[in-house]
Amino acid sequence: MSTFLGLPYAPRGVGHLRGDEPFPVAARRALANTQLRRNLGKATATIRAKRAAVVAELPDWEELREAGRAIKAHTMRHLGHYLTELESQVTARGGTVHWARDAIEANRIVTDLVKATGAAEVVKVKSIVTDEIGLNDALAQAGIHAYETDLAELIVQLGKDRPSHILVPAIHRNRAEIRDIFLREMRDVDPGLTDTPAALTEAARLHLRRAFLSTRVGISGANFAIAETGTLCVLESEGNGRMCLTLPETLITVMGIEKVVPAWRDLDVFMQLLPRSSTGERMNPYTSMWTGVTPGDGPQAFHLVLLDNGRTAALADETGRQALHCIRCSACLNVCPVYERTGGHAYGSVYPGPIGAVLSPQLTGVEDNASLPYASSLCGACYDACPVKIDIPSLLVHLRARHVEEAARAHRVPSPEAVTMAAASWVMASPARWAAAQGASRLGRVLGRGGRIRRLPPPLSAWTTARDAPEPPRQTFREWWRKEHGDRP
Numbered sequence: 151m152s153t154f155l156g157l158p159y160a161p162r163g164v165g166h167l168r169g170d171e172p173f174p175v176a177a178r179r180a181l182a183n184t185q186l187r188r189n190l191g192k193a194t195a196t197i198r199a200k201r202a203a204v205v206a207e208l209p210d211w212e213e214l215r216e217a218g219r220a221i222k223a224h225t226m227r228h229l230g231h232y233l234t235e236l237e238s239q240v241t242a243r244g245g246t247v248h249w250a251r252d253a254i255e256a257n258r259i260v261t262d263l264v265k266a267t268g269a270a271e272v273v274k275v276k277s278i279v280t281d282e283i284g285l286n287d288a289l290a291q292a293g294i295h296a297y298e299t300d301l302a303e304l305i306v307q308l309g310k311d312r313p314s315h316i317l318v319p320a321i322h323r324n325r326a327e328i329r330d331i332f333l334r335e336m337r338d339v340d341p342g343l344t345d346t347p348a349a350l351t352e353a354a355r356l357h358l359r360r361a362f363l364s365t366r367v368g369i370s371g372a373n374f375a376i377a378e379t380g381t382l383c384v385l386e387s388e389g390n391g392r393m394c395l396t397l398p399e400t401l402i403t404v405m406g407i408e409k410v411v412p413a414w415r416d417l418d419v420f421m422q423l424l425p426r427s428s429t430g431e432r433m434n435p436y437t438s439m440w441t442g443v444t445p446g447d448g449p450q451a452f453h454l455v456l457l458d459n460g461r462t463a464a465l466a467d468e469t470g471r472q473a474l475h476c477i478r479c480s481a482c483l484n485v486c487p488v489y490e491r492t493g494g495h496a497y498g499s500v501y502p503g504p505i506g507a508v509l510s511p512q513l514t515g516v517e518d519n520a521s522l523p524y525a526s527s528l529c530g531a532c533y534d535a536c537p538v539k540i541d542i543p544s545l546l547v548h549l550r551a552r553h554v555e556e557a558a559r560a561h562r563v564p565s566p567e568a569v570t571m572a573a574a575s576w577v578m579a580s581p582a583r584w585a586a587a588q589g590a591s592r593l594g595r596v597l598g599r600g601g602r603i604r605r606l607p608p609p610l611s612a613w614t615t616a617r618d619a620p621e622p623p624r625q626t627f628r629e630w631w632r633k634e635h636g637d638r639p
Contacts (some may be wrong), residue, residue, distance in 0.1 A: 536572060
């Protein structure tokens with residue numbers, strides 16, 4: 151095992167990060183689901199409007215974004231130092247730190263810790279990283295049942311479904327569908343349950359109450375970890391997190407290594423950026439922080455599992471490491487025209503949308519999620535919305551280039567696309583050849599109808615099956631210029 155920035159270097163991530171099928175195949179099926187598109191359109195439009203209203207209230211929003219970007223960039227450059235400091239502070243305050251190179255190692259550590267307590271049930275909160283590693287499946291194989299306590303995560307769990315959004319995992323479900331899931335899966339639910347939000351929330355609260363009061367082990371993720379004091383921080387909006395973090399005897403936190411921040415003062419920036427960008431709120435409803443173990447107050451055993459799972463591989467790419475700046479607000483999903491029409495399941499990863507398209511390929515290796523960097527129109531809305539100014543469009547182009555280079559190395563025979571691009575490069579390198587090609591292109595007018603070419607023969611049909619090609623103009627730019635200006639430059 152080599153090292154990078156003083157960290158054990160794990161080149162590949164494993165777990166629920168690789169899609170079973172390419173994005174174009176999954177997206178085509180999602181586009182045929184009209185109910186899914188209605189659900190997504192309504193939900194994302196609502197979140198966008200709320201976010202825009204509260205962001206507009208801050209005259210220094212752009213300065214906050216730049217501060218968030220700078221903090222993250224500094225932390226990634228010195229990640230080894232801050233993780234070591236975090237470990238030292240957590241240990242000094244009665245906690246135990248475990249390092250996990252990949253999903254397999256993290257699942258083994260957590261499963262062994264739960265089994266050591268003798269517990270057969272755990273309650274979970276804020277745990278997208280445990281979705282990444284497939285922790286629930288690993289616990290189930292060991293005979294341990296995990297209760298998801300976020301309302302949306304509970305809906306996904308009871309529906310035997312998968313999350314489709316970072317912040318709102320059940321965004322693809324409407325109220326009627328949720329009511330049907332509760333009636334089918336909750337043994338203690340009122341048969342007369344309605345689909346009003348208040349009734350559904352009350353049903354979930356009653357369903358989870360016994361687990362909160364009786365379960366001895368809690369498992370959480372973390373939004374931030376403060377290196378200078380060893381403090382962990384979870385932001386949530388339902389109060390279930392407060393129950394999971396304070397009532398159990400043992401608390402196990404699984405955290406990606408990129409979540410560390412250097413100091414308390416840095417948290418001030420993110421506590422303004424995250425609520426506004428994620429839920430469109432000025433202030434987070436429930437913010438829980440804890441530092442190690444406090445005798446007689448809260449969990450009396452605390453374990454922090456620091457997860458790599460491909461993150462140091464992403465860190466090694468000076469361009470790609472921007473993806474590790476993500477604070478999981480999901481703002482990029484809510485403005486993305488591709489996500490709004492296909493939903494999160496099409497991405498085949500627990501990290502959907504624009505951030506998933508640049509994060510998942512880096513955690514697993516670009517070739518294992520090769521289609522995701524192409525799941526974008528490169529419109530740039532994701533960059534404008536990102537609270538820490540991750541340049542997602544540039545990362546998408548960067549990963550596309552990496553995919554092309556890796557594919558070229560893997561195949562000795564050039565692909566049709568490579569041959570076409572090489573031919574285009576040869577033509578464009580010579581003014582004479584380019585002028586000749588422009589003149590020849592007018593032959594394409596015989597294929598046009600109404601200013602568009604809608605069908606081309608193979609292999610060019612791969613283009614026109616998905617889009618129209620514009621009909622070539624009657625006059626090239628060179629001809630127009632010569633007519634208007636003669637030979638003057």
